[in-house]
Amino acid sequence: MERSIENIWKEGFLKSDALVAPKINNLYNQKSIHIIDKFKRMFKINLIAIVAFSFAFLIISFFVGIPITGVIFFVTLSVLVFINKKLLNDLEKIDLGVSSYQYLKAFNQWKNKQIAINKKMSRFLYPIIFISMILGFWFKDAEGMPLGERLVGEILIGFPDIYLIFGIPLIGIGIVLLILVLLAFFGARIYKWDLNIVYGRVFKKLEELMTDIENLRS
Amino acid sequence: MSSDFYKTSIVPFAGIIIKLCRAYTNSQEDFEDYYQEVCLQIWRSKDNFREESQWSTWVYRISLNVCLTLLKKKKNNVQHFVSDSITAEQTEDNYAFSDESLNLLYDAIRKLSEIDRAIIMLYLEEKSQKEIAEIIGTNPNNIGVRVKRIKIRLKKILDGKIN
DSSP, X not given: OOOOHHHHHHHHTTSTTTTOOOOOOSGGGSOOOBHXXXXXXXXXXXXXXXXXXXXXXXXXXXXXXXXXHHHHHHHHHHHHHHHHHHHHHHHHTOOTTSOHHHHHHHHHHHHHHHHHHHHHHHHHHHHHHHHHHHHHHHTXXXXXXXXXXXXXXXXXXXXXXXXXXXXXXXXXXXXXXXHHHHHHHHHHHHHHHHHHHHHHHHHHHHHHHHHXXXXXXX | XXXXXXXXXXXXXXXXXXXXXXXXXXXXXXXXXXXXXXXXXXXXXXXXXXXXXXXXXXXXXXXXXXXXTBEEEOTTSOEEETTTTOOGGGSOTTSOOSOHHHHHHHHHHHTSOHHHHHHHHHHHTTOOHHHHHXXXXXXXXXXXXXXXXXXXXXXXXXXXXXX
């Protein structure tokens, strides 16, 4: 007689080998492989690296004569760290003990929020870093005068008819603006591409799980 | 982890965890990783248990939520949810029960979607539609229909193998 799946299940687990728990060694010190813990680790490592880099760069910038770049870098990266620290705190609040739908929804909402915020910030971050470099080198001391003014002076010797706005060549302003626009345009995309390479498949799976449960709810 | 907590609060429910982890893995190594991770997350989350449900139900929720969103690195170093696209053919030979019918049933269950796997496991553990709906976070009325569909699908898979 054909056995039902209920009987196969019940009878199968009556056998002694069916429910043998694996040995657990030093579990508390095991590195978690859970997605939320991986995100937490990634965020913490990134934030520590950003803080260390911005401090080191601030100090170095004073030594190499581009303190404007160092200060702008430091302030911008501090804002980035502050916002991402808040995102990390939100991640800590996700409860694994709720229903699968609530849990997946909470994680999905966090994921969408952090992508939206970091995408928006990337749109500004790269242009700010670029402009801080330009300003830093423009005002860097070059034998008693700012490097930028000295450079313009030398350009004017070769091209005396060049058009200036506030003492800066128009073509230079045009190139800088073009680069700023490109960085703003690609900044957000670079962040999304980067995230998709590492977590794209996981995010897709998350969406599929959500859709499956939502279909069941309707 | 406090060994007392493990012995008193996890070991009595280890069967639940083992059964679930088996449905979402295809090798002994993955199974052991999943089991350890579930135990670790239960221990870490224990302070969030508010006694609104039974401890066993709460262990089910944690186990299921961990299994649904666990990350493992595959050979090509790309991160995946391991439970994704497991086929019976991929299952390791040494990763089997002595009961052949149970092995076939598990192979069939692994062919279902992640959520269907969860539903049928809870059903086979004799959880009511209401309890299943609470654990998954869905409408109890739809659970009965889904269970019927899953059973038909499992039967088709099993018939192809057994008969």
